[in-house]
Amino acid sequence: MVRTPDTFVTATEPFRFCPADGTALEEPRPSGSVRCPLCGRSWYRNSAPSVGAAIVQDGKVLVTVRAREPYKGQIDVPGGFLEIGEHPVDGLLREIREELGVEAEVEGAPILLHPHTYGPEGIYVLAIGFKARIVRGAPHPTDDVARVLWISAEEIDTTDFAWPHDRQFVRAALGE
Numbered sequence: 336m337v338r339t340p341d342t343f344v345t346a347t348e349p350f351r352f353c354p355a356d357g358t359a360l361e362e363p364r365p366s367g368s369v370r371c372p373l374c375g376r377s378w379y380r381n382s383a384p385s386v387g388a389a390i391v392q393d394g395k396v397l398v399t400v401r402a403r404e405p406y407k408g409q410i411d412v413p414g415g416f417l418e419i420g421e422h423p424v425d426g427l428l429r430e431i432r433e434e435l436g437v438e439a440e441v442e443g444a445p446i447l448l449h450p451h452t453y454g455p456e457g458i459y460v461l462a463i464g465f466k467a468r469i470v471r472g473a474p475h476p477t478d479d480v481a482r483v484l485w486i487s488a489e490e491i492d493t494t495d496f497a498w499p500h501d502r503q504f505v506r507a508a509l510g511e
């Protein structure tokens with residue numbers, strides 16, 4: 336069968352072949368996990384954790400313009416997907432370093448926990464957001480950031496966020 340975009344299985348369906356060795360997998364268990372008869376590993380479907388920062392300075396919050404698809408040109412916050420085994424705070428500080436070239440620190444516990452889907456494949460993501468501040472350096476866009484903007488509380492509603500939950504996130508960080 337020729338595969339066209341609408342015949343692709345979605346990101347939410349169980350694996351059918353073992354990602355490690357390509358063996359056809361058994362029927363999914365009620366939990367949604369599937370076991371490989373060759374290597375014995377079980378594969379689960381989970382949301383991928385991502386971390387984001389609402390960096391606040393002088394009553395404004397730093398947002399970024401996305402340089403790449405998906406959502407190219409739309410507004411995002413600094414951050415990204417965690418690496419395997421990485422602590423959310425370490426992952427966030429790494430992403431801030433990569434995207435903005437600055438050292439930052441997070442302030443307290445997460446102020447955003449929001450499951451959502453990402454990109455045309457509808458990958459499930461758990462967004463974890465922290466309020467943060469820059470401790471060293473001046474932010475300059477690198478990596479997958481096209482531009483950096485500082486927005487005030489009055490500009491939040493008219494800003495073209497890629498994800499609506501980031502609007503609530505930056506508003507909470509500004510204490511609105």
Ligand SMILES: [Zn+2]
Binds near residue numbers: 356358375376
């Ligand atoms: Zn296997």
